[in-house]
Amino acid sequence: xxxxxxxxxxxxxxxxxxxxxxxxxSQSVGSYLAWxxxxxxxxxxxxxxxxxxxxxxxxxxxxxxxSGTDFTLTISxxxxxxxxxxxxxxxxxxxxxxxxxxxxxxxxx
Amino acid sequence: xxxxxESGGNVVRPGGSLRLSCAASGFSFDDYxxxxxRQAPGKGLEWVSGINWDxxxxxxxxxxxxxxxxxxxxxxxxxxxxxxxxxxxxxALYYCARAWVRYFDRGMDVWGQGTTVTVSS
Numbered sequence: 001x002x003x004x005x006x007x008x009x010x011x012x013x014x015x016x017x018x019x020x021x022x023x024x025x026s027q028s029v030g031s032y033l034a035w036x037x038x039x040x041x042x043x044x045x046x047x048x049x050x051x052x053x054x055x056x057x058x059x060x061x062x063x064x065x066x067s068g069t070d071f072t073l074t075i076s077x078x079x080x081x082x083x084x085x086x087x088x089x090x091x092x093x094x095x096x097x098x099x100x101x102x103x104x105x106x107x108x109x
Numbered sequence: 110x111x112x113x114x115e116s117g118g119n120v121v122r123p124g125g126s127l128r129l130s131c132a133a134s135g136f137s138f139d140d141y142x143x144x145x146x147r148q149a150p151g152k153g154l155e156w157v158s159g160i161n162w163d164x165x166x167x168x169x170x171x172x173x174x175x176x177x178x179x180x181x182x183x184x185x186x187x188x189x190x191x192x193x194x195x196x197x198x199x200x201a202l203y204y205c206a207r208a209w210v211r212y213f214d215r216g217m218d219v220w221g222q223g224t225t226v227t228v229s230s
């Protein structure tokens with residue numbers, strides 16, 4: 001069973017600052033990692049798929065990268081609408097399925 | 110407009126059953142895998158179950174295996190989740206979500222607004 005560990009659990013930053021969110025997988029399953037953003041009372045929104053590809057309509061300030069089993073979501077310059085909870089998600093192979101990380105809350109400082 | 114609309118959520122007693130439905134519109138339903146994802150109050154996201162584009166392959170989280178069954182009906186452009194032997198820990202907002210490919214084990218690019226299931230005596 002794959003376990004995704006997100007860090008930090010929360011991040012307090014000001015608009016215009018850079019946010020760096022981490023997601024570590026307990027084992028490697030390739031680059032099949034996605035990032036989602038969720039705001040209060042809303043459904044999740046896909047930001048990044050396959051580790052580094054931006055989903056349709058996602059601003060360029062969002063980027064994803066990977067290094068082995070470590071994945072990073074970077075928001076280059078926080079906008080007021082970016083304060084939310086971010087989840088990473090990875091595929092599992094045996095059995096086939098999906099696993100989510102515990103989330104990182106990005107709060108306004 | 111691509112849209113997913115869930116229904117069927119309710120209050121049910123422990124041990125009871127419920128069937129969730131998800132009506133899809135605005136895209137070719139047969140071309141995409143689908144999943145159910147839930148979120149307990151104040152908690153994170155948990156993938157529950159997925160089904161490939163043709164309905165031949167399905168997957169379940171260990172927490173629901175043997176109790177929940179996912180299915181799809183291409184004639185009705187609908188996804189279903191039959192939930193049996195419900196437990197208090199199944200209480201959550203249940204989202205229907207579309208994969209961006211034909212296989213459910215990649216992720217979801219379109220989400221509904223969710224339907225609430227409460228298991229309580």
